[in-house]
Amino acid sequence: MKYIDEYRDRELISLLIKRIRHEATGNYRFMEVCGGHTAAIRRFGIQSMIPENIALLSGPGCPVCVTGNLFIDKAITFSHFDDVIITTFGDLIRVPGSNSSLEKEKSKGYDIRIVFSGLDALDIAKTESNKKIVFPGIGFETTAPGTAATIKEAFSNGLDNYYVLSSHKIMPPAIEEVIKDGAAIHGFICPGHVAAITGSSIFDFISEKYHLSCVVSGFEPVDILQSILLLIRQVNTGCPGTEIEYSRAVTKEGNRKARMIIEEVFELCDEDWRGFGSISSSGLKIRDKYGQHDAEKRIPINVKPASDNDLCICNQILRGIKTPDNCALYKLKCSPESPVGACMVSEEGTCNIYFRYGSKN
Amino acid sequence: MCLSIPAKVIRIEGQIAEVSAGGSIFRAGIQFLENVHVGDYILLHTGFAIQKIDENEAMETLNLLREINDIVD
């Protein structure tokens, strides 16, 4: 398959491992910010291919995982209205809120449907014109343009029954929180698909302000190994910067049209992150111009403050402080079949990935 | 859900393209791309094409990787 097989080439992989072994003369701690990277690293066994003096930590880049309980509680509350249909990404449906999940509510008979894309949600809004369609919008800069496009389309086509509950987030403030937390990291494997939209320059602060290394990486084994090698070189030479490994999809400027539509439909707001609490200017809320498609403005709800399971340590895992093996519930009471916390639900969640591929990979 | 996969454009109709990836056909909104043609590869993310894959860049990186590593060994 094009753009996949070439990056799984055994020969290239073993050449890269050799180089890494040769050049990794110190101790290194790198964080892969994106859940997609964590999944690829464990799935391909990358941690076990590289020397032990290179530690890879997972970060806060799984959108489902960093979605707080309050957001789920709100979506559930919307689902209880007779005239509301919730249209949601499959990952989100199983995430536990304070007391329930969308999946459990669906089994009670509430109208909750899984969609692959916001475009499918728009289609439902067109055919079910006497219902209110609520689309819980989660995801980073990669996903936000799609949601913005659906809002714009609903706006221009007078599709007045389409509403978004937005919890879209932007990546840099969370990375900055991790750095300020003092997680003792030398560099970041930065999210390639966020950068495909934003451009790599949004990560410049990592080296400029904090003197840490940064490589924007693709998601195949060759990509990730090459990124690790580039990070090692930045650390060894003491010259951190922003490098692009994923140059087939990422430029410094990113995707101008997608950036413009985010800017047009959303504005920055303080946002609640699981694991971090509220981070200032890290979320995207719908601008007043498009307020008629803002679920929270159009359908008033009353939601109690959210509560978390005391034993779940998702919050510390998302900050790179702990790993799933440190959790008392891991494997015993918490598994992908019956997840206690968000990190066990998504296929990009660290607990889920460890459960499936083991912690040593 | 943050996954984006490389997919080949097989048909374009206005703002929507039909793309194929891993043997399946998907619908992709292409409103964020400029100059997209049948035969191009794009990154598909939650029903939208978020970027075109640059074939020249891809070839160049792979060639460079091979060369550098050959020299050192």
Ligand code: SF4
């Ligand atoms: S194993 Fe389950 S309970 Fe423990 S941190 Fe992970 S998601 Fe939370």
